[in-house]
Amino acid sequence: MPHLLIDDLHIEVVRKNIRSLRLTVYAPDGRIRVAAPLRTPDATIHEFISLRQAWIRKHQAQFAARPAAAVLTYEAGETHFYQGRPYQLRIHSAAGPARVELQAKEGFLDLHLPANNTAEQREKALSNWYRARLREQLPALAARWEPVVGARAEAWAIKQMRTRWGTCNIRARRIWLNLELIRQPPHCLDYVVVHELVHLHERLHNARFWALMDEFMPDWRAAKQALRSVHLKPCG
Template identity: 35%
Template sequence: MSSTTPAESSHRIALAGEEVGYQLRRSKRRTIGLAIDQRGLRVAAPLRARLGDIENLIREHGQWVLDKLANWRERPPPEKTQIVDGSVISVLGAALTVTVTPLGRARWQFVDNKLHLWPSATVNANQLLEKALREKARSLFVDRLALYAPRLGVAAPALRLSSARTRWGSCSHHGGISLNWRLIFMPLPVVDYVVCHELAHLKEMNHSPRFWSVVEQLCPDWRALRIALRQLGRQIPQL
C-alpha cells in the first residue's frame, strides 16, 4: 500500500539478451526499489533519480529479476472458488454460510451468519456473492473511515472500491482513498489497520518514520496486523 502518483511510465531494458518491460513509478522516496509480481517488474524511484542510475541498478540485479519473472510465469493460476449451496467462507473473521437458491431475479440477503443468494440466468452464484460482498465492504469502509478520520482531525475522505490483486489500499494526492473490497475476507482489526494506514497518508504522503508514528497513533498493533495481512492475503477466495 502506498500513496498514488501520476509519475508512472513504461520502459524496456535488455537483461542477459532478454528484453524486459517494467513500470517505473516515481515518488518522494529516497531509494530505488524493485518488486516483481504477476504484473511483471515494477520499479519505485525517487522523483529526481536519473533513468541511467535506475537501469544500472536493474542490471546489477538482472539475474534475480529474470529468475523471479520466470517463477511467476511458471506459477499455475490460482483456482477459483466455486460457490455452491452450503459453501462456507470467512468474512470479517467469522464463518459465513452461503445458501444458493435459483430464482428468476438475482438478489441476496444477509441474515445473521448466513448469506442467501438467489442467482439468475444471467448472474451466477459467484458473481452475486461478489456483488453482495462489495456492498457490505463499502458500507463497512465508510463506517471505519468515519470512525478513524476524526482522530487525525480530518474529514472522512471520499472512498473508492478497488479490485487490485496486489494492493490493499491507496491514497491520492487529492485526498481520496481507495480500499480493496477483498479486505472483507479479513478480520476487522486487519481491515482497520489498512484504513488507518491510508488515512495516515493524509498527514504524511510517504512511508517515513513520521508516517509510521501517525499509523501507530491510530493503530498501536500495526506491526502484528501488517504481518497478518500478508499471511491472510494468500488465503482469500478467488471468485
C-alpha cells in the same frame, strides 16, 4: 513499458514527475517496478536496484511461499469468508432479483436467485452483496479513525485491486479500499483505513510514516502480517 534486466531480475521502469526513486515488489508473482524521476539515467536505476537485491529476493520468496489461493466455483457447499469468518454457501432457487442472506449463527451464506443460474451470475450476486456490506461500514470507519489520525478524506470508494489493499490520491484526498477487505478480519480493514489516512500526513513509507502508524494504531503489525498471507483475487 520499458524494462531493465539486472542479473535475473526483470524490472519495470516507469518515469514520472517525482523527486526520488521508488521500488515496489508486487504480490503474488513478485513483479518488480521502479518509479523514477523523468531524467534519471539507467545507470542510476541499475545501481539503485543492485543495492536492494537482497530485499527484493526476500519479498519474492515470501510471496512464493504463500499457499495457493482457492479457486472458487460458487457452488453450494463451498466456503466463503465474511469479516474473517468462514460461511458455507447455500443456493436457493427464487424469483426476482438475486439476494444474499447471512445466517451468522448457523454459519451459512444463503444465495437466492432464479433457477438455471450460472457461476458468473452467482459470483456477481455475492460480489454485489460484499460491496454493499463494505460500503455500509465506510461512514463508521471514517468517523472512528479520522479524528484519531487527524486527517480527513474527501471521498471513500471501493474497487477490486490486484496488487494493493488500499490506495490514496493525496491531492484529491480520495481513498480507495480493496473489496477483498470485507472478507478479512475487521482489524485488517481498520489497518488499511489508518494506513491510507496516514498518507494524508506523509506520502512516503519512511520513518515518519511508520512512527505515525505506531502512534495512531500500535498493533498495526499484526494486521499487516495477516494480510501478507492472503492472495488477492485477480481482477477480471
